[in-house]
Amino acid sequence: MTSPERPPAGNYWRANLKLIAILLAIWAFVSFGLGIYWAEDLHDIHAPLPGTPLGFWFAQQGSIFTFVILIWVYSWRMNRLDDEYFSDDGDQ
Amino acid sequence: MGVTAWTTLLIGASFLLYIVIAIRSKASSTGEFYIAGQHVPPLANGMATAADWMSAASFMGVAGIISFSGFDGSVYLMGWTGGYVLLALLLAPYLRKFGKFTVPDFIGERYYSQTARLVAVICAIFVSFTYVAGQMRGVGVVFSRFLEVDVTWGVVIGMGIVFIYAVLGGMKGITYTQVAQYCVLIFAFMVPAVFISLVVADSVIPHIGFGSIPAGSEVSLLARLDGLHEELGFSTYTLGSGNTINLLAITFALMAGTAGLPHVIIRFYTVPRVRDARKSAGWALLFIAILYTTAPAVAVFARTNLIDTVYKDGSFQPHDQMPAWFQTWEGTDLIEFDDKNGDGLIQYVGASAVDSEGQPIINELTIDRDIMVLANPEIADLPNWVIALVAAGGLAAALSTAAGLLLVVSTSVSHDLLRKWLKPDLSEKHELLAARIAAGAAVCVAGYLGINPPGYVAEVVAFAFGLAAASFFPAILMGIFTKRMNREGAVAGMVVGLIFTASYIIYFRFLHPELSTEENWWWGISPKGIGTVGMLFNFTVAAIVRSFTADPPAEVMQMVEEIRVPERTSA
Numbered sequence: 001m002t003s004p005e006r007p008p009a010g011n012y013w014r015a016n017l018k019l020i021a022i023l024l025a026i027w028a029f030v031s032f033g034l035g036i037y038w039a040e041d042l043h044d045i046h047a048p049l050p051g052t053p054l055g056f057w058f059a060q061q062g063s064i065f066t067f068v069i070l071i072w073v074y075s076w077r078m079n080r081l082d083d084e085y086f087s088d089d090g091d092q
Numbered sequence: 093m094g095v096t097a098w099t100t101l102l103i104g105a106s107f108l109l110y111i112v113i114a115i116r117s118k119a120s121s122t123g124e125f126y127i128a129g130q131h132v133p134p135l136a137n138g139m140a141t142a143a144d145w146m147s148a149a150s151f152m153g154v155a156g157i158i159s160f161s162g163f164d165g166s167v168y169l170m171g172w173t174g175g176y177v178l179l180a181l182l183l184a185p186y187l188r189k190f191g192k193f194t195v196p197d198f199i200g201e202r203y204y205s206q207t208a209r210l211v212a213v214i215c216a217i218f219v220s221f222t223y224v225a226g227q228m229r230g231v232g233v234v235f236s237r238f239l240e241v242d243v244t245w246g247v248v249i250g251m252g253i254v255f256i257y258a259v260l261g262g263m264k265g266i267t268y269t270q271v272a273q274y275c276v277l278i279f280a281f282m283v284p285a286v287f288i289s290l291v292v293a294d295s296v297i298p299h300i301g302f303g304s305i306p307a308g309s310e311v312s313l314l315a316r317l318d319g320l321h322e323e324l325g326f327s328t329y330t331l332g333s334g335n336t337i338n339l340l341a342i343t344f345a346l347m348a349g350t351a352g353l354p355h356v357i358i359r360f361y362t363v364p365r366v367r368d369a370r371k372s373a374g375w376a377l378l379f380i381a382i383l384y385t386t387a388p389a390v391a392v393f394a395r396t397n398l399i400d401t402v403y404k405d406g407s408f409q410p411h412d413q414m415p416a417w418f419q420t421w422e423g424t425d426l427i428e429f430d431d432k433n434g435d436g437l438i439q440y441v442g443a444s445a446v447d448s449e450g451q452p453i454i455n456e457l458t459i460d461r462d463i464m465v466l467a468n469p470e471i472a473d474l475p476n477w478v479i480a481l482v483a484a485g486g487l488a489a490a491l492s493t494a495a496g497l498l499l500v501v502s503t504s505v506s507h508d509l510l511r512k513w514l515k516p517d518l519s520e521k522h523e524l525l526a527a528r529i530a531a532g533a534a535v536c537v538a539g540y541l542g543i544n545p546p547g548y549v550a551e552v553v554a555f556a557f558g559l560a561a562a563s564f565f566p567a568i569l570m571g572i573f574t575k576r577m578n579r580e581g582a583v584a585g586m587v588v589g590l591i592f593t594a595s596y597i598i599y600f601r602f603l604h605p606e607l608s609t610e611e612n613w614w615w616g617i618s619p620k621g622i623g624t625v626g627m628l629f630n631f632t633v634a635a636i637v638r639s640f641t642a643d644p645p646a647e648v649m650q651m652v653e654e655i656r657v658p659e660r661t662s663a
Binding site: 053075 | 158163166167169170173174176177180181182185299300302303304305312313314315330331332336339340343344366367370371373374377378381384385388653656657658659660661
């Protein structure tokens with residue numbers, strides 16, 4: 001668990017926190033927002049399928065699809081950030 | 093071939109597969125026994141995590157719960173998947189970097205305290221046992237229904253199988269059996285779902301079928317179901333019951349609980365690098381989402397089928413004209429018909445049902461929600477091998493989760509209690525032996541709990557979440573994101589969160605279940621959602637206590653710096 005020469009970890013950590021904040025805002029918006037809090041207001045909009053009230057769809061389908069995308073986006077962005085900061089052949 | 097022959101064949105074949113895998117992946121060191129030597133590729137770990145996570149309750153219960161509660165059931169769908177976002181973004185990569193064997197290990201070292209470790213061990217064991225009882229029960233139910241084996245013997249057979257691969261292979265054996273079990277369970281879930289979607293909605297893809305307007309019909313499937321619910325006095329399927337704060341609290345408690353469950357977290361210790369931990373979280377949720385987005389479709393199909401069976405063309409149907417599956421399930425007491433008015437018809441109605449003269453109608457039919465998935469193939473008249481497949485899938489779901497939980501119990505005992513606390517001079521060989529013995533003992537306790545269950549499947553599982561949400565999740569989160577969180581703050585927070593949540597649940601669930609109504613709940617939050625409040629208490633108490641106690645030692649703050657960044661790699 002020792003890292004001999006210390007990289008500019010501060011910037012890396014700030015970038016990470018910013019990304020987490022953005023993704024968690026989306027996470028909360030689709031589930032707690034569209035799926036629960038505003039679900040009743042969205043009940044008369046039938047989307048994205050002809051038979052699904054929008055709020056109900058977000059609660060039972062849309063939020064889950066979004067969660068999957070969020071994790072993949074995070075993994076892709078962070079793994080790239082890791083390469084930038086912590087790869088030995090660094091500056092690509 | 094008949095159903096029993098098919099079932100015996102499929103269950104036998106899947107069990108054989110698990111045993112072969114177990115024998116091929118025998119663990120030879122504690123590193124292999126605890127975390128599979130950290131050699132598991134992210135894709136395989138994703139599958140194993142999905143199987144680890146999706147329990148008997150996911151496989152049998154989720155579609156059933158949604159089927160009976162409609163919109164309100166969404167809390168389980170979002171809660172049990174949304175937790176992975178928290179896990180992937182806030183916990184998994186850092187815990188992988190930390191790289192030790194267990195969750196109590198992290199708590200104990202981060203908070204430089206044996207007390208904290210002990211609290212974490214007790215929580216881990218308690219949470220795992222509450223959860224595992226439901227799995228063993230699920231095994232028993234599947235055996236008794238499909239093979240007419242007594243529930244007790246069903247549990248004993250399940251114990252035997254888990255015993256072989258958990259005790260022999262530890263995490264290594266469990267990982268690769270879980271990969272196989274994921275394949276079995278997802279196939280077993282999807283095949284009937286596609287069949288039923290074709291029968292009910294005329295669509296190969298259940299996700300589309302469930303939002304479709306069936307050919308020859310004016311209204312969509314959901315609108316028709318809403319209409320039937322209204323006629324029969326049930327609440328509208330696609331609308332919530334109105335207690336928004338409670339729905340929010342339950343969803344959050346399930347999410348934080350998911351992220352804080354030790355048997356899920358520990359899976360992320362098994363991959364080679366930090367980046368693999370992130371990737372495998374992505375795979376895991378993708379594999380989980382396949383089941384969790386199909387379940388609501390199955391729920392709608394099953395519900396419509398069920399109502400169409402007992403309430404055809406606007407009138408209640410006579411009991412003696414029910415199809416064969418109805419009688420079979422009555423035999424297992426999972427469907428109960430009580431002809432209260434003696435007219436021979438099945439009145440299946442909700443609380444607000446009234447007849448043409450405005451008189452209330454009394455409901456005469458009780459259906460256990462766990463049968464929705466199990467009975468679905470019969471209700472939709474699917475081939476025998478599909479029915480048998482569901483049995484094998486249910487067993488795969490229950491066994492894979494049970495094994496993951498039992499491993500947490502065994503590592504907690506052999507590593508955290510023995511090696512790190514009671515007997516620090518324990519040799520590796522003896523620690524491995526202790527881990528095997530603990531795993532064996534845990535299987536027996538789990539079996540006992542399965543034969544004498546403390547509640548029914550989904551109910552018991554929900555209990556574990558509140559506790560995980562109020563203890564582990566905040567403690568780990570603060571350990572990573574607030575460098576100055578100290579021992580005193582974390583321990584005080586965990587203790588307050590746990591005691592509050594546990595007392596609330598015990599009071600309303602066990603001491604005074606008759607008082608468990610919305611008027612009596614604090615802030616209108618039910619025992620299922622109280623973990624969210626417990627978590628807030630945990631954070632608050634921890635922050636207050638930290639503010640007037642000493643900072644953590646420099647080397648602990650240094651450790652936090654280190655887990656925040658990945659290992660250096662050379663491409």
